[in-house]
Amino acid sequence: MRTPLFIVSTKAYLWGNRSLELARIADKIAREYDVCFIYVPQLVDLRLIAGEVEIPVYSPNLDPIKPGRGHGHDLAEALKEAGASGVMINHSERPKTLSEIEECLKRAREVGLNTIVCCDSPRAAEAMTSLEPDAILPEPPKLIGTMKPVSLEMRDFIVESIKAVKRRNEKILVIVGAGISCARDVAEALRLGADGTGASRAVCESPNPEKLLREIAEAMRKAWDSRRS
Amino acid sequence: MRTPLFIVSTKAYLWGNRSLELARIADKIAREYDVCFIYVPQLVDLRLIAGEVEIPVYSPNLDPIKPGRGHGHDLAEALKEAGASGVMINHSERPKTLSEIEECLKRAREVGLNTIVCCDSPRAAEAMTSLEPDAILPEPPKLIGTMKPVSLEMRDFIVESIKAVKRRNEKILVIVGAGISCARDVAEALRLGADGTGASRAVCESPNPEKLLREIAEAMRKAWDSRRS
């Protein structure tokens, strides 16, 4: 995964054709600005969208099963064949047991899916380094779905999360989220050292998502440039 | 839903192109014999398959959420737009709370998805009539995934389930499953009065699924003809 990155996750705010439309906008802007956007749609939309855009499309779930039994469980091999580049698991709205997280990461690696593990705190972020996901996404649950950005409201949460992860394993990306709604929030998250951030409600409900994503892409470019200099 | 019907559920035995191939075979045979097959794929394959076949394609899951929050939860509206005709919930491998079952049925109705509720016993089948799904699918958990067909091993289970449902609501279909692996098992389930049956492992792992489904379709035609006479 190239950094900085920005995750557009639809959750259940958008689906079907409107989700495809948003993914296409994100795809266009990602190319235009040469930044990395990741798109996380409703699972049932994954194949459609992965077939139409170049940006990586991630599954919002994976279950710790192997080929065989498992009615209603999402199989790693099926996600991969459908075009998923990765998976995002353990979101606070879809938490998993410690044992399931471990098994999901193993299954994702076996089929070549990138992994983002969400968690609730800097401590939990540190814990997750032992399971070696590609990225860790700590979010303070109380800010999720609000318009209070973690990068302004809880700077310490971000700084501590980054420190906690990087001192264990520099290669694991730290993505932060919760309440992110505009370019300023993104810029601030990156300035604090995050490898990426993301938004869900703000992008899905934006009256002008193209303008919003464009501003975010610009903030990402600036952060990128200032890091290299 | 037209009866008798037969559910082909892939669970995690098959996915992607191989699942599409099986769905096409089922589609062809359903047309040829004018019988009702329902196909339940991995969720991520739903849209692809629904776009390629005429037989109804059902989702293996639905979550009790409304548009909005709900990372990793499957939204009724998204399943519908992707081409699902219905949903199959509360399978013993993906059980739901009583409250979730009720809310899922409400959400499915709101968007026009047919509903099949699985359960473990004749009593639970009777209970589910109060929630008015389109179909109830009682399965003895211990026979699921085996080659011991419920229609031979536990005839009473089938007879009692049908009685329990129909005395409450004649319109609700009773589908029975577990261990069904050949035309004889299907014929016997229908002879006992079931509105349908289904299989997962036996069809997915069959060296010749076309032959198997053809034999099953023939058994369904015979059952149909003998009921009308």
Add this chain to the structure above:
Amino acid sequence: MRTPLFIVSTKAYLWGNRSLELARIADKIAREYDVCFIYVPQLVDLRLIAGEVEIPVYSPNLDPIKPGRGHGHDLAEALKEAGASGVMINHSERPKTLSEIEECLKRAREVGLNTIVCCDSPRAAEAMTSLEPDAILPEPPKLIGTMKPVSLEMRDFIVESIKAVKRRNEKILVIVGAGISCARDVAEALRLGADGTGASRAVCESPNPEKLLREIAEAMRKAWDSRRS
């Protein structure tokens, strides 16, 4: 279970000695007014309280296990030996799958524990009659823990729940709850035909629980007398 009955459930509002004290007050008043109070403490307090009072003490949980494995699961036999008269399961704060509910009721019956199954709606209440618990306790989740009594705010909910259960099985008690905080709320629930009601927060946080329970007992006596006449 003798009716009308009133359930005092501590949830996590009270525990240990303060819970024992409340149970003793309930016990005294139940005897004084000859009414049926049921006490549901924190599980770890069950044995202590059951040993000190005469009113029935119910467990707030039961797990669907048999003697043997099951770390952290509450065994029916253990609850019974500790002095439980019954169990209250599937509360909206501790929901169970349909399959677990069925198995819990079976296990409770096997060891001689009375059963109260909570649920969310009149429909779900009707569904539960098929599993034949001793009592069904429908509660509108949105009123739980508030001071808005279901017996004033949602009279239809009560009336429909009673009708739904009694037309299926007259012997199953219908207890209603959510937001009940004083004698007037109790009187109204009983007047609408409920076999009982209950409270948690209001009793546990009352500055004078003895006075509150006394007023409730009086309301129960009046309801009792007016039914007999």
Add this chain to the structure above:
Amino acid sequence: MRTPLFIVSTKAYLWGNRSLELARIADKIAREYDVCFIYVPQLVDLRLIAGEVEIPVYSPNLDPIKPGRGHGHDLAEALKEAGASGVMINHSERPKTLSEIEECLKRAREVGLNTIVCCDSPRAAEAMTSLEPDAILPEPPKLIGTMKPVSLEMRDFIVESIKAVKRRNEKILVIVGAGISCARDVAEALRLGADGTGASRAVCESPNPEKLLREIAEAMRKAWDSRRS
């Protein structure tokens, strides 16, 4: 917690008076040999047993709630007042989400309960060091409840778990389990460097638990003596 220690967990193999009897035997032998036994009973038996023995009694569960709502959830304050010295959470038979584990540890610390977190692998054991429990108990799930001791069948599992935990935090105890059934299994686990081990089925189903625990205590003394020399 003094080491080496040995956990006697009844799960649902024993309860009530028979559990109290076993706890008394463990208590007597612990005193006789000056070794540390920890007793984990059915939750409903906790207060009874904690009141009768001197060895620490741990709760088999804790829920991540605060005083207030939470029907059917086990409150830290209630466990503490009932006499619990600690809690054992996330057993593979009662797994918790990562978020719940973190919150449970916080709640346990707030009321002064010792903490043992179970997990499935050396990696997960390492992860749990970040949450700073008092002890970590990795168990290979496939050996739990068998008579195949982890200390003979999967020596690497033990060695790697100890290394994984201790290089992060020397103070956190590493207890290992699964399939432990006699003094030899215990001796071998301690020889490999574990701070403790435990058994459930083997002790509960032993025809002579006193003899078995005596032999285990002797093995613990020997391990203790050989470490000091």
